[in-house]
Amino acid sequence: MTTHVSIVGTIGTDPRLIRTAADIPLCTFRLAHTVRRYDREKNVWTDGETSWYTVHAFRSLGEHAAASLTKGHRVLVAGRLRMRSWQSEERSGITAEIEADAVGPDLRWGTTRFTPAEQPEPRSAPPSATAPVSPLGDGAPGASRLGVPAAADAEAAA
Secondary structure, eight states: OOEEEEEEEEEOSOOEEEEOTTOOEEEEEEEEEEEEEEETTTTEEEEEEEEEEEEEEEHHHHHHHHHHOOTTOEEEEEEEEEEEEEEOSSOEEEEEEEEEEEEEEOTTSOOOOOOOOOOOOOOSOOOOTTSOBOTTOOOOBTOOTTSSOHHHHHHHHO
């Protein structure tokens, strides 16, 4: 069973970009989430317990996260939660891990400018030299702005 979560928190470690044995980029960092509650009797905000998560972001998400994030940033992480048991010689415990589907800044605490990644060129064959191309540049051979064949559009304009 997969549990999907969305968590807002503070990055607690410098994000590290590594490559798996299969040469897949992986960015990993620790995320701290502290519940805050308003105490009406004292008229102040109080912090609850802090929960720690290990976040794993793969492929382009991992590369973009490593290039964009640093320790101390407030972020929103959405992904799949997995609880993993561990044991060493003296200790044992359970680690909460999130395999991220999305990571982004928490804009309540600042601003950002989004820079889209360059998209690879489409692999379709270029239109032939004799086929008319849409004036809108949509690449559809023979199409025009009016949705009629380019030759008919030219006759209507004349």
